[in-house]
Structure formats: structure tokens, C-alpha cells
Amino acid sequence: MPRFMGTSPGAMTERRTRSWQRTLAALWLAQTLTIVGFSLRTPFLPFFIAELGARSLEAQALWAGAINAGGAAVMAITAPLWGAVADRYGRKLMVLRAMLAGSLTIGLMAAATSPWQLFVLRLIEGGFTGTVTASTTLAAATVPRERLGFGLGLMQMAVFSGSAVGPLLGGVLADQIGYRATFVLAGSLLLASALFVFFLVEEQFEPPARSIPRRESLSDTWRLFLTPALLGIVVSLLALRAASMALQPIVPLLIEQLARNTPRVNSLAGLAMGVSGITSAVASVVLGRASDRVGQRPLLVASGALAVASFLPLALVNSVWQVIALQALFGVASGGMLPTANALVARLTPEERRGTIYGFTTTASSLGAFVGPLTGTALAAALGLHAPFLVIGAALGLTVAWVWRALPGETNVVYERRVSTKRAESGQD
Numbered sequence: 228m229p230r231f232m233g234t235s236p237g238a239m240t241e242r243r244t245r246s247w248q249r250t251l252a253a254l255w256l257a258q259t260l261t262i263v264g265f266s267l268r269t270p271f272l273p274f275f276i277a278e279l280g281a282r283s284l285e286a287q288a289l290w291a292g293a294i295n296a297g298g299a300a301v302m303a304i305t306a307p308l309w310g311a312v313a314d315r316y317g318r319k320l321m322v323l324r325a326m327l328a329g330s331l332t333i334g335l336m337a338a339a340t341s342p343w344q345l346f347v348l349r350l351i352e353g354g355f356t357g358t359v360t361a362s363t364t365l366a367a368a369t370v371p372r373e374r375l376g377f378g379l380g381l382m383q384m385a386v387f388s389g390s391a392v393g394p395l396l397g398g399v400l401a402d403q404i405g406y407r408a409t410f411v412l413a414g415s416l417l418l419a420s421a422l423f424v425f426f427l428v429e430e431q432f433e434p435p436a437r438s439i440p441r442r443e444s445l446s447d448t449w450r451l452f453l454t455p456a457l458l459g460i461v462v463s464l465l466a467l468r469a470a471s472m473a474l475q476p477i478v479p480l481l482i483e484q485l486a487r488n489t490p491r492v493n494s495l496a497g498l499a500m501g502v503s504g505i506t507s508a509v510a511s512v513v514l515g516r517a518s519d520r521v522g523q524r525p526l527l528v529a530s531g532a533l534a535v536a537s538f539l540p541l542a543l544v545n546s547v548w549q550v551i552a553l554q555a556l557f558g559v560a561s562g563g564m565l566p567t568a569n570a571l572v573a574r575l576t577p578e579e580r581r582g583t584i585y586g587f588t589t590t591a592s593s594l595g596a597f598v599g600p601l602t603g604t605a606l607a608a609a610l611g612l613h614a615p616f617l618v619i620g621a622a623l624g625l626t627v628a629w630v631w632r633a634l635p636g637e638t639n640v641v642y643e644r645r646v647s648t649k650r651a652e653s654g655q656d
Contacts, residue, residue, distance in 0.1 A: 246429055247369050251378055253427035254322075254369075257420040258362045258385035259392075261326055264333060264416035265358075266393020266504075267409055270496040271401040273479050278406065279342050284480065285608045290342045291476035292604030297346055298353030299472070299596030305354050306593060310364070310586020314579060318365035319430040321357075321582075326421035328355035334414025337407040353593070358420075359386055360589040364582045365430065367573045376570050380515020383566040384508045387558070391504025398497025448580055452587050457575055459633030460568045461591040463531060466626035467564050468595030470538055471557070473603030473619050475500070478550065481612045485547050499550050503558030510562025518567045524634045527571075530563030531627035539620035542613040 268275070272294070273287045281290050313321040332352040339345045363382055370378030400409045451457065479496040486492050518526045537556035544550050568588075576584045603615040 247371065249427070250369050250429050251366060251381065253423055254362050254366055255381055255385045257322075257326070257423040257428075258358065258382060259389045260416045260423070261329065261358045261420040262386050262389025263393040263396065264389075264413040264420070265329065266390050266501075267397035267400065267413040267416075268333070268336070269394045269475055270398040270479055270500050271406055271409070271493050273476060274401075274493065275406045276342050276345070279339065279345070281342055288476055288480060288604040288607050290346075292600040294342070294346050294349045295472060295475055295600040296597045298349040299593040299600075301350050301353035302357055303590045303593035303597060306357055306360060306589035307583060307586035309357055310360065310582040310584070310589070313361065313364055313582035313586075315434060317430060317432040318361065318368055318582065319424065319428055319432070321361040322365055322424050322428070323421055325356045325358040325361045326417050326424065328352065329358065330414045330417035330421065332356075332414075333417065334411055337410035337414075357589060360585050363569055364585045365428070367569075367581055367585075368432075368578060369430070375573055376515050376519035376566070377512075379569045379573065380512045380566040383511040383515065383562070383569065386565075387504045387507030387511055387562060389504070391501045391508060391558075394497040394500035394504070396497070398493040398495075398501075401493045402491065448583050451576065451580065452584060454575075455633050457572065457584070459630045460527075460571050461588055462626060462633070463527060463564060463630045464568055464588055465591040465595040466623050467531070467534060467561060468592040469599035469602070470534065470595075470619050470623050471503075471561060472596040472599035473615055474554075476600055477603050477607050477612060477615055478554075480607070481541075481544075481550065482547055484612060485545070485550065495547055499547065499554055502551050503554040503561065506555045506558035507562035507565075510559045511566045514563040515566035515570065518570060523567045523571045523574075526563055527567045527634065528627060528631045530560045530567065531623070531630065534560035534564065535620055535624040535627060538616060538623060540616075542616035542620070 273291045276290045276294075277287050281287050309321055309324075329352060332348050332355075336345055336348050339348065362385075363379065366378050366382045367375065397409060397413075400412065452461075478499055479492075482496045482499050483492050486495055489495060514526055514530070534557060537553050537560060541550065541553050544553070572584060572588055573581065599619070603619060606615040606618055
């Protein structure tokens with residue numbers, strides 16, 4: 228008798244539980260290391276650009292904004308394409324593709340000799356990476372539905388933890404070993420992440436049947452994407468991403484201005500950029516789990532309101548520690564918004580279209596990452612370093628008000644009713 232025929236249902240359930248838990252743990256570790264690698268360059272990028280030839284404050288701000296925005300613009304175009312490939316050929320393959328591409332492009336940045344070379348490498352990086360979307364899609368397909376809030380909150384914790392450790396470590400490494408060696412180390416971390424995924428992550432993937440014509444399938448996906456609930460989620464992701472990415476090229480320059488020639492400006496910039504990741508990491512798990520109990524809509528709106536309340540006062544700061552405190556509050560808000568939005572997307576989207584829909588949400592986030600740095604740096608160059616916080620903060624506030632009206636109050640109930648109806652029609656328990 229084959230061994231599996233003698234296996235009890237309880238043992239099979241325990242084996243499946245261990246399988247998804249092991250996969251989620253491996254994905255969490257790999258994603259954490261990946262985001263650390265991506266974030267190492269955040270606090271010193273404007274200063275590295277100055278070393279490459281951009282001497283004035285305006286030139287540093289504009290180049291840093293263009294480099295951040297350029298990669299996001301390319302990712303906005305390619306993310307839905309990679310999402311469709313993931314739905315057809317598997318999600319693990321897309322995670323490996325994104326991590327290996329990031330390892331190569333970031334490693335090559337160590338050899339750059341001019342700002343435009345960094346810009347080109349960032350464009351290539353934007354076209355072939357997207358580790359957050361790939362890992363989130365794989366986790367959403369692996370974690371049981373009743374643990375979805377926890378699983379996606381844990382994956383968002385990986386993003387925030389990496390975003391916290393990366394700038395802190397990157398600022399210290401830039402002061403100790405230099406900019407170029409730090410780029411090499413960052414690329415090595417992404418390579419290690421890809422190896423973790425290759426050897427430790429399991430995926431049970433079955434290619435979808437091709438009974439539905441591709442044009443009809445695409446039309447159905449667009450209709451699903453443009454429903455008020457999903458569109459509201461997309462708008463909130465775009466606005467949050469624009470606000471957070473606008474901070475990246477501006478906060479190091481603001482810290483330099485407020486620190487008054489402190490020799491450890493890289494380390495202070497890393498602390499200011501990294502503290503939001505620490506608070507986001509904690510908030511993402513706590514609030515992600517809480518959203519399963521109290522509902523996604525109230526937590527999404529409340530977190531958005533906190534984001535506005537912590538973003539606008541940055542225009543009035545006069546010390547480094549005020550920047551750090553407001554960044555910490557903004558991190559709590561991000562930790563509430565992102566896992567809640569991702570859980571809503573997973574709940575409202577059929578599994579066979581989930582990769583494509585997550586690709587579209589990545590496009591929205593990437594558009595935010597494109598608009599945010601360009602708008603922020605242009606305002607900073609024209610009106611001073613405090614102006615972006617007023618303009619972008621006001622826009623974020625209007626977006627939160629719009630999303631509050633767009634999202635239905637009973638999103639979870641609607642979803643559960645839809646699932647129950649489909650199960651009843653198919654004869655499932």
C-alpha cells in the first residue's frame with residue numbers, strides 16, 4: 228500500500244500547514260533581505276550623485292528625483308505584464324526573476340561614473356524587478372484564506388523591516404566603507420535572497436485552463452479592476468506611495484540643513500529614513516490582524532488620516548528629532564494602510580486573476596513613486612525644502628476623503644456572501 232494511502236486526514240492537514248508556514252517564513256526572510264538591499268542606498272544617494280558630478284543642491288535633488296521616478300515609471304508599465312506571466316507560469320519564477328535582476332543592477336551601480344549611468348541602471352531595475360508584488364502574490368496564493376490578513380501583514384512587515392534596517396545600515400556603511408562597496412553588498416544580499424527562495428519556497432501551481440478567450444479574459448479583468456472598491460484601494464496605494472517616495476530624495480537634504488554641518492549626516496539621514504520602517508513593521512502585523520476583526524475600510528481610512536496628520540507638520544520642523552518623530556508616526560500609518568489594502572485586493576479578486584490585479588496595483592504604486600519624487604524635488608528646487616510637505620500632504624488628505632466615500636462599508640460581508648454563493652452553486656461544502 229502506498230504510504231499516502233495510509234496517511235490520516237489529520238496528518239495530511241498538519242503537513243499542509245507546515246508546508247505553507249515554511250514557505251511563508253522563507254518568503255519573509257528573503258523579502259526582508261531584499262528590501263534591506265534595495266534600501267541601503269536611500270540615505271546617501273544624493274551625496275553619491277554629488278560625488279559623480281552634480282555639485283549644486285538643486286542638481287542633486289533633481290537627479291535623485293529622476294533616478295527614483297524613472298525606475299518607478301518603467302515598473303508601472305511592466306508590472307501588469309509580469310503579473311499576467313505569473314498567473315500563467317507560476318509565482319515563484321517571478322520572485323526569482325525580480326531578485327536576480329535587482330542583484331545585477333544594484334551591483335553594477337558600484338561601477339557608475341556619472342549620474343546618467345545610475346539613471347539608466349535604475350530604468351533597467353524598474354523593468355525587471357518588482358519583488359514586493361511577486362512575493363505578495365505568491366504569499367496570497369499559499370496562505371489559507373482564513374489566515375490571509377496575518378500572512379499578508381507578515382509580508383508587509385518584511386518590507387517595512389527591510390526599509391527600516393536598510394537606511395540605518397546604509398548610512399553607517401557609507402560612512403565606514405564608502406558608497407561603492409555598499410552597492411556591492413546590496414547586490415549580494417539580493418543574490419542571497421534568490422537562493423533562499425530557490426531552495427526553501429514551495430509552490431503548488433497549476434496553469435489555468437485556456438477555455439476563456441484571452442480578449443474576453445482581459446475585458447473581465449478590467450471590469451473587475453474598475454469596480455469602485457478596487458479602484459478606491461488603488462487610489463489609496465497611489466497616494467501613499469507618492470507621499471512616501473517624495474520623502475526619499477528630500478529628507479536627507481532636510482537633515483543636512485537642520486544638522487548644521489554635523490559630520491555624521493549620513494547616519495542621521497539613515498535614522499530619519501529608517502525609523503518609519505521600524506514603526507511600520509510593528510503596525511503592519513498588529514493592524515493587519517486587527518483588520519480581519521474590525522473591517523478593512525475603517526482601518527484603511529483611519530490610517531490614511533494619520534498619514535496626513537504626520538506628513539503636513541514636516542513643513543514646520545526646525546530640528547532633526549522632530550523629523551524623526553513625525554517619520555515614526557508616518558510609519559504607523561503606512562503599516563496600517565498597506566497590508567489592509569493588500570488583504571482587500573486578495574479578498575475581492577479570484578485567485579486565477581490575482582497576479583494580474585496585483586500587477587495593476589503595482590502600476591498604481593509605481594505611478595505614485597514616479598509622481599512623488601518628481602513633484603517633491605521640483606517643489607523643493609523652486610520653493611524650498613518645506614514646500615513639498617504642504618502640497619503633497621494636502622493632496623494626500625483629499626485622496627483619503629475620496630477613498631472614504633468610494634469604499635463600501637461592508638466590503639468583507641459582500642466578499643463572504645459572494646464566496647458562499649459560488650460554493651453553493653458548485654455543490655461544495
